[in-house]
Amino acid sequence: MRDAGLSEPAGPPPAVVRMPVDEAALAEAWSRSGGRCECGTISHGHDLRCNRLLVWPNRGRSQGRGAWSLRLHANGGQPCCEAVCSVCAARDEARGG
Numbered sequence: 323m324r325d326a327g328l329s330e331p332a333g334p335p336p337a338v339v340r341m342p343v344d345e346a347a348l349a350e351a352w353s354r355s356g357g358r359c360e361c362g363t364i365s366h367g368h369d370l371r372c373n374r375l376l377v378w379p380n381r382g383r384s385q386g387r388g389a390w391s392l393r394l395h396a397n398g399g400q401p402c403c404e405a406v407c408s409v410c411a412a413r414d415e416a417r418g419g
């Protein structure tokens with residue numbers, strides 16, 4: 323048992339929480355996409371689905387072979403994300419949302 327006479331610090335200082343790339347969301351999108359770009363924005367100039375090959379180690383990147391990242395969008399109030407290749411991600415940015 324502890325000595326109740328001593329005041330103790332409230333606990334460890336709060337860790338600085340960065341928002342890293344969400345590995346769980348990436349993994350989920352990856353398995354669903356089958357390793358191919360899920361983008362369905364036809365104005366990008368690709369087919370109904372982009373299907374560009376993605377490379378797992380280049381997840382969360384904007385450059386490199388098969389680089390890809392997550393595109394977040396609200397789907398009926400529920401956040402949802404798609405695995406999209408760097409080309410589509412860049413087009414999204416060029417469009418300005």
Ligand SMILES: [Zn+2]
Nearest residue numbers: 359372407410
């Ligand atoms: Zn794409």
Ligand SMILES: [Zn+2]
Nearest residue numbers: 361366372410
């Ligand atoms: Zn696209």
